[in-house]
Amino acid sequence: xxxxxxxxxPVTLSEEAFLTINCTYTATGYPSLFWYVQYPGEGLQLxxxxxxxxxxxxxxGFEATYRKETTSFHLEKGSVQxxxxxxxxxxxxxxxxxxxxxxxxxxxxxxx
Amino acid sequence: DAGVIQSPRxxxxxxxxxxxxxxxxxxxxDYLFWYRQTMMRGLELLxxxxxxxxxxxxxxxxxxxxxxxxxxxxxxxxxQPSExxxxxxxxxxxxxxxxxxxxxGSGTRLTVx
Numbered sequence: 008x009x010x011x012x013x014x015x016x017p018v019t020l021s022e023e024a025f026l027t028i029n030c031t032y033t034a035t036g037y038p039s040l041f042w043y044v045q046y047p048g049e050g051l052q053l054x055x056x057x058x059x060x061x062x063x064x065x066x067x068g069f070e071a072t073y074r075k076e077t078t079s080f081h082l083e084k085g086s087v088q089x090x091x092x093x094x095x096x097x098x099x100x101x102x103x104x105x106x107x108x109x110x111x112x113x114x115x116x117x118x119x
Numbered sequence: 120d121a122g123v124i125q126s127p128r129x130x131x132x133x134x135x136x137x138x139x140x141x142x143x144x145x146x147x148x149d150y151l152f153w154y155r156q157t158m159m160r161g162l163e164l165l166x167x168x169x170x171x172x173x174x175x176x177x178x179x180x181x182x183x184x185x186x187x188x189x190x191x192x193x194x195x196x197x198x199q200p201s202e203x204x205x206x207x208x209x210x211x212x213x214x215x216x217x218x219x220x221x222x223x224g225s226g227t228r229l230t231v232x
Binding site: 039041043048049050051052053056096100105106107109111112 | 123
């Protein structure tokens with residue numbers, strides 16, 4: 008079945024550092040891809056999405072490009088802030104199917 | 120729109136008691152999802168509805184769990200009897216058809232002692 012794999016373990020980095028969180032997927036066809044963010048004590052919020060190959064989703068300084076050839080959707084931000092500390096989830100859904108398959112999430116901690 | 124509204128935000132109950140979690144989806148959304156989140160298992164899809172009809176409840180852990188959606192603006196998740204291992208954060212989410220992503224509620228943190 009469809010699945011999403013995120014890199015293991017939390018990510019700790021200093022303010023203004025470059026952030027990358029890896030996400031790869033296994034799916035048939037052309038799924039839509041998403042990144043969600045969960046701040047402490049809150050529900051998940053949609054951060055960005057891409058619906059076809061080579062699309063770039065962007066929001067709040069975060070970017071991710073849909074790479075069909077490598078089945079990846081890595082999340083990047085050029086200069087993180089303490090307020091970016093959160094858990095980040097990669098997810099996919101198939102065309103015509105509203106069900107999202109989530110990765111396990113990555114805790115990001117930004118130190119001042 | 121006020122978003123997806125869940126109640127209560129926190130619930131502490133004793134083992135064996137009945138617990139009812141509530142969700143009001145965004146008006147006009149066709150789909151409603153119930154998730155459970157724990158440190159050990161991460162996010163688990165319990166059940167989802169399309170146009171108030173349950174589509175897939177294969178994630179419901181056991182018969183102690185039940186979910187209903189009597190109308191387009193309200194859903195409940197009931198646990199009877201509750202057990203300590205049910206302690207988790209339970210999220211409700213809703214969406215339009217077409218794979219545009221979900222809107223999540225703020226969750227209910229359930230503690231069973």
